[in-house]
Amino acid sequence: MQNLGYVFAILGGALAAALAGVGSAIGVGRAGRAAAGVVSEDPSKFGKVLILQILPGTQGLYGFLIAFLLFVQIGVIGGDLQALSTAKGLMYFGACMPMAIGGLVSAIQQGNTAVAGVNVVAKRPEESGKAIIFAAMVETYAVIALLISILAIFSITGLSL
Secondary structure, three states: OOOHHHHHHHHHHHHHHHHHHHHHHHHHHHHHHHHHHHHHHOHHHHHHHHHHHHHHHHHHHHHHHHHHHHHHHOOOOOOOOOOOOHHHHHHHHHHHHHHHHHHHHHHHHHHHHHHHHHHHHHHOHHHHHHHHHHHHHHHHHHHHHHHHHHHHHHHHOOOOO
16 A cells, blocks of 8 residues: 555554543543532632643643644645655654653543642642642653654654665
């Protein structure tokens, strides 16, 4: 099949965007439900719990970024399509997997941590900074996945396969 390389590459980009997006939707949804409960009792805590709800949403943006960078790199965006071997397509697919899997898992776990942080804010609003730090620590692994995927995508370009 002549376009199999593109099939694998586009599938990788689509999975990076979709799985990281699903993880973010789950994480933001969980944190949002907890935050709504707190705000229903004390509307003045809205700003503090909103930050915790937003945090798991970043992985979806990272997944979108990986898909976009890949699509530009292989010419799907920009219209400069050139031959893409099956081997290179599989390499691009693999390059997207850290963000796809890392984004999915870290967003869900960050959502769980954000829910715990919302509970902290409900009882001790002065400790909201600590709750945000707990949730932000999970973000580290999403950022690592993002960087690995970016590095892999741009290092594949120069290979001749």
